[in-house]
Amino acid sequence: MALSRSFYTQRSPAVLAHDLLGKYLVFGDKTGRIVEAEAYLGPEDQASHARFGVTKRNELMFGPGGFAYVYLIYGMHDMFNVTAGSKRTPGAVLVRAVELVEGFRGADPKAGAGPGKLCRAFGIGRVQHNGCDLTTDRGIHLADGRLRRSEKVATSPRIGVDYAGEWAARPLRFSIAGNPAVSR
DNA sequence: GTTCCGATGCTT
């Protein structure tokens, strides 16, 4: 059962990134469990694509939550983001790592440990999936899930945004502490 | 174990 529109629209990017830990990423016969996510905020966030205002690439970040924002980086890796909030609180959450739960027989157990790797593993790409609605059971969606009693959330600075000045240090990366599928 | 580098194409 896909998470509802309001699940995404009622949360700021930072809260959504935190709350996505333990949720399931589902696409076709493939299922992963989210263990790492990063929040990217609005124009004030100097690490966010939104820092340039609305552009052709990032316009989904300024719309309602619950849509896929998928883009290509370094000419070869797709990044899967979930839009958060509403027009008042633009932003998105980068899904950085999942545990492989189902549909990955024979795959490297670390094939979901990284934002580029998980897109490759799930067959998620910008050309096919940018802008797709995540609230339908058909196609890519997220399903409810919980952290275990023993699992704790770790926060840290976001990866790969050293250019962003003081924003680079903000604790907007969330992960399940000690989980082996976390990207680093 | 660490650090460095090239791949490869879209964005500002």
Next chain:
DNA sequence: AGCATCGGAACG
């Protein structure tokens, strides 16, 4: 020019 990355090579 630089990038919300990755895998392999080089080094010690």
